[in-house]
Amino acid sequence: MDISVVVPLYNEAESLPELTDWIRRVMVANNFSYEIILVDDGSKDTSWSVILDLKQQHEQISGIKFRRNYGKSAALNVGFAAAQGEVVITMDADLQDSPDEIPELYDRVMNQGADLVSGWKQKRYDPITKTIPTKLFNAVTRAMSGINNLHDFNCGLKAYKKDVVKSIEVYGEMHRYIPVIAKWAGFSNIQEQVVQHYPRKYGTTKFGAGRFVKGFLDLMSIFFVGKFGKRPMHFFGPIGVISFLIGFFITVYLISEKLMSIANGTVYRNVTDQPLFYLSLLAIMIGTQLFLTGFIAELLSRNSSERNKYQIERVV
Numbered sequence: 001m002d003i004s005v006v007v008p009l010y011n012e013a014e015s016l017p018e019l020t021d022w023i024r025r026v027m028v029a030n031n032f033s034y035e036i037i038l039v040d041d042g043s044k045d046t047s048w049s050v051i052l053d054l055k056q057q058h059e060q061i062s063g064i065k066f067r068r069n070y071g072k073s074a075a076l077n078v079g080f081a082a083a084q085g086e087v088v089i090t091m092d093a094d095l096q097d098s099p100d101e102i103p104e105l106y107d108r109v110m111n112q113g114a115d116l117v118s119g120w121k122q123k124r125y126d127p128i129t130k131t132i133p134t135k136l137f138n139a140v141t142r143a144m145s146g147i148n149n150l151h152d153f154n155c156g157l158k159a160y161k162k163d164v165v166k167s168i169e170v171y172g173e174m175h176r177y178i179p180v181i182a183k184w185a186g187f188s189n190i191q192e193q194v195v196q197h198y199p200r201k202y203g204t205t206k207f208g209a210g211r212f213v214k215g216f217l218d219l220m221s222i223f224f225v226g227k228f229g230k231r232p233m234h235f236f237g238p239i240g241v242i243s244f245l246i247g248f249f250i251t252v253y254l255i256s257e258k259l260m261s262i263a264n265g266t267v268y269r270n271v272t273d274q275p276l277f278y279l280s281l282l283a284i285m286i287g288t289q290l291f292l293t294g295f296i297a298e299l300l301s302r303n304s305s306e307r308n309k310y311q312i313e314r315v316v
């Protein structure tokens, strides 16, 4: 199979017939063998029955239904697991992304060596309250990840080589950082494609104003948990050791100073009268604590299985 289109959706009943029709037209025109995986992230509207109808009409359509709303990342993750195409395309359900971009996305992955192609909504049809924070978010993510060629990390329209989706896992709110996660997993050919963007046709955005606060908190946790989540000792350990060593060397200095003053017969000064002494104690204690924190985190991380606790209700 050439292409799997994975569509995460939450209350998008009105858009689905139009979206799937449009995708099908593009696939047929380009002779692609394909599947469309509609992942219903616990919709409260009639999305699921629309999916069942569409499935009746077209064998290329399949549906996965979550028992409740687990978020876009979880929806993408099960879509990734189910996808069979050589190229996997993700797309929002709300008709803001254009299926007409699919042939070029496919070509970049199959013929131009891309591991991941991320869409860039150069001209966006979103309110300014959303586009300005998004610019800031993208600049920070660029700087932190070193992926300098992406303008729009969180674009819903992306294409992946099959290997990529099979080797990464997204959970929590990670959908915003998939290019970063892919890079960490060793997929370095990350490309960008300017894509058409349309205003939302039906319904309203599923992410409120809190998205930016969340986005920045996620950024922190992605970078720290992503880098150190499996080896927390690598984060806490060095800081602890450095702090301990600072304290240790100050102590050595104080003791040698005292011994010298005794040897020279100069005025005896009590160690506990020196502010440095308390600093060294503090540094040794903090260092030890940090080291032990790293040790405990290391033990905990071996037993954590928080990921992917979502429940799939039905698969068709």
Ligand code: UDP
Pocket (backbone or CB within 6 Å): 007, 008, 009, 010, 011, 012, 041, 069, 070, 071, 072, 075, 091, 092, 093, 094, 096, 156, 204, 205, 206, 207
């Ligand atoms: N979505 C989802 N689960 C959620 C929230 C959103 O699957 O909990 C889907 C949503 O239905 C849409 C895509 O993620 O297909 C992007 O959401 P939306 O269009 O609301 O985001 P925006 O375009 O405003 O960034």
Ligand code: MG
Pocket (backbone or CB within 6 Å): 092, 094, 096, 200, 205
């Ligand atoms: Mg949208």
